Amino acid sequence: MKLYLKIWRQKDAKSKGKIVDYTLDGVEGDMSFLEMLDILNEELVSKGEEPVEFDHDCREGICGTCSLQINGEPHGPDRMITTCQLHMRKFNDGDTIVIEPFRAKAFQVIKDLIVDRSSFERIQQAGGYISVNTSGNTVDANAIPIDKHAADMAMDAATCIGCGACVAACKNASAMLFTSAKVSQMALLPQGQIEATERVLGMVRQMDLEGFGNCTNTGACEVECPKGISLENIARMNREYMSASLKG
Numbered sequence: 412m413k414l415y416l417k418i419w420r421q422k423d424a425k426s427k428g429k430i431v432d433y434t435l436d437g438v439e440g441d442m443s444f445l446e447m448l449d450i451l452n453e454e455l456v457s458k459g460e461e462p463v464e465f466d467h468d469c470r471e472g473i474c475g476t477c478s479l480q481i482n483g484e485p486h487g488p489d490r491m492i493t494t495c496q497l498h499m500r501k502f503n504d505g506d507t508i509v510i511e512p513f514r515a516k517a518f519q520v521i522k523d524l525i526v527d528r529s530s531f532e533r534i535q536q537a538g539g540y541i542s543v544n545t546s547g548n549t550v551d552a553n554a555i556p557i558d559k560h561a562a563d564m565a566m567d568a569a570t571c572i573g574c575g576a577c578v579a580a581c582k583n584a585s586a587m588l589f590t591s592a593k594v595s596q597m598a599l600l601p602q603g604q605i606e607a608t609e610r611v612l613g614m615v616r617q618m619d620l621e622g623f624g625n626c627t628n629t630g631a632c633e634v635e636c637p638k639g640i641s642l643e644n645i646a647r648m649n650r651e652y653m654s655a656s657l658k659g
């Protein structure tokens with residue numbers, strides 16, 4: 412198929428970006444979206460032009476780096492997948508595809524389609540961990556009884572890959588879905604109780620410091636999340652935050 416691509420090009424964080432038009436022929440339905448971009452880049456390089464920079468690593472829906480806004484939707488038109496799992500059969504011959512970086516104040520564009528998502532790492536560092544004794548006398552995790560339902564919910568929350576689609580989908584650029592998943596995966600388990608108060612207060616404080624917006628329960632984040640992270644996690648984080656604030 413032949414595609415008309417409109418791609419955001421931006422030299423660096425300080426430069427002004429713009430949409431540039433490209434025409435790409437010979438795209439197969441079985442190709443992934445990133446393979447389509449690989450072919451475009453091969454053509455650009457063979458013509459002596461700068462390739463389009465985009466983030467990717469695993470190409471298996473695991474690492475969360477392949478974050479692209481495709482025709483206005485994070486990770487494109489399909490559901491429960493990342494950009495690297497999107498196939499070109501979702502598009503038709505002659506389609507125009509607009510490809511942009513994820514847009515949010517806290518996700519500065521570094522180059523072309525690559526944004527700086529280190530704000531997510533700083534939120535994690537503000538409390539997204541547990542402290543355990545690693546001296547050799549550590550209690551085996553399997554020796555601690557955990558309610559099956561709680562374990563399942565914690566595991567569901569832990570599937571968040573930190574891609575940032577929730578932020579890009581939100582009209583407030585809120586990171587509540589991401590942060591609440593990272594809070595919930597600990598809050599639901601006994602191992603997460605000891606640091607629970609500092610965790611939720613620290614992570615929410617860092618989320619605000621990074622410049623993410625607030626949640627107004629629109630639910631766009633849940634719709635666009637490639638891992639199906641539920642809004643229930645936001646409700647849980649709000650409860651955790653309220654109770655931690657009263658203790659603090």
Ligand code: SF4
Nearest residue numbers: 571572574575577636
């Ligand atoms: S909550 Fe979903 S959309 Fe947000 S960072 Fe995690 S996996 Fe990505």
Ligand code: FES
Nearest residue numbers: 470474475477495
């Ligand atoms: S490249 Fe790792 S999730 Fe897409």
